[in-house]
Amino acid sequence: MQLDFSKLDGLLPAVIQDAQSGRVLMVGFMNDEAFRRTVETGYATFYSRSRNKLWMKGESSGHRLVVKEISTDCDNDTVLVKVEALGPGVCHEGYESCFVRKLDGKEWKINEARAYDPNAVYGN
Amino acid sequence: MQLDFSKLDGLLPAVIQDAQSGRVLMVGFMNDEAFRRTVETGYATFYSRSRNKLWMKGESSGHRLVVKEISTDCDNDTVLVKVEALGPGVCHEGYESCFVRKLDGKEWKINEARAYDPNAVYGN
Numbered sequence: 001m002q003l004d005f006s007k008l009d010g011l012l013p014a015v016i017q018d019a020q021s022g023r024v025l026m027v028g029f030m031n032d033e034a035f036r037r038t039v040e041t042g043y044a045t046f047y048s049r050s051r052n053k054l055w056m057k058g059e060s061s062g063h064r065l066v067v068k069e070i071s072t073d074c075d076n077d078t079v080l081v082k083v084e085a086l087g088p089g090v091c092h093e094g095y096e097s098c099f100v101r102k103l104d105g106k107e108w109k110i111n112e113a114r115a116y117d118p119n120a121v122y123g124n
Numbered sequence: 125m126q127l128d129f130s131k132l133d134g135l136l137p138a139v140i141q142d143a144q145s146g147r148v149l150m151v152g153f154m155n156d157e158a159f160r161r162t163v164e165t166g167y168a169t170f171y172s173r174s175r176n177k178l179w180m181k182g183e184s185s186g187h188r189l190v191v192k193e194i195s196t197d198c199d200n201d202t203v204l205v206k207v208e209a210l211g212p213g214v215c216h217e218g219y220e221s222c223f224v225r226k227l228d229g230k231e232w233k234i235n236e237a238r239a240y241d242p243n244a245v246y247g248n
Contacts, residue, residue, distance in 0.1 A: 103195065
C-alpha cells in the first residue's frame with residue numbers, strides 16, 4: 001500500500017503527536033521524499049510550502065522529533081507520527097505545542113506560558 | 125485573528141482528537157463555512173474534496189463529533205478539534221479511529237479489531 005500524495009499536489013498532512021502525553025504538537029506537510037527521509041533517519045522531516053524545500057524539524061533549533069510510530073488513515077492521504085520531542089517545545093514561538101490558541105467565544109486566546117525563549121534559540 | 129484558508133485553495137486541515145483518550149481519530153478539511161458551522165452547531169463539519177460539498181460527520185451514520193475545544197496553530201492554517209465521538213467509531217471502515225494502519229518495517233499493518241460493522245451502519 002502506497003501513500004496517496006496526489007490530493008494536495010504531492011503533499012500530505014502529517015500530524016505530530018507526543019507519544020507520551022498524547023498532545024498534538026504540530027501539523028506539517030510531507031512530500032514523498034520528506035516521508036522517506038522521516039522513515040530512514042528516524043527524525044520527522046517536512047516539506048516547507050513557504051520555502052519550497054525539505055526541512056528536518058530541529059535542524060536549526062536542535063529540537064528534533066524522534067519518530068516512535070507512524071500510522072496512516074483509511075484513505076492513505078494523511079500520516080500520524082508519534083514522537084519524542086527533543087527540547088522544551090516544538091513551536092518557533094516558544095510554546096510546547098503550536099496549538100496554543102484556543103477558541104473562547106469569538107476570540108482565540110493563549111492560556112499557557114512559553115516553554116522556552118524563542119529569541120535565545122532562533123535569534124532575531 | 126482570522127484563520128488562514130488561503131494556503132490550500134480555501135481549505136485547512138482539521139485534526140480530530142478524542143477529548144478523553146487523546147487518540148487522533150481522523151483528519152478532515154474545512155472551508156470557511158464548514159468551520160463556521162462547526163462552531164455554531166457544536167458538531168464537526170467538513171468540506172468533502174471528493175464530493176465538493178459540506179458534510180456534517182455523522183449525518184448518515186449518526187456518529188457525530190461533539191465539539192469540546194477548538195485550537196489553532198501559530199500560522200492559523202490548521203485547527204485541532206477535541207471532540208466527544210458519538211457511536212463506536214469514526215472510521216467508515218468500522219474502526220474507532222481512521223489511523224489504524226501502522227508502519228511495520230516497509231508494510232502498513234492493522235493490529236486492532238473493528239469497533240462496529242460498517243455494513244450495518246452504511247449499507248453496501
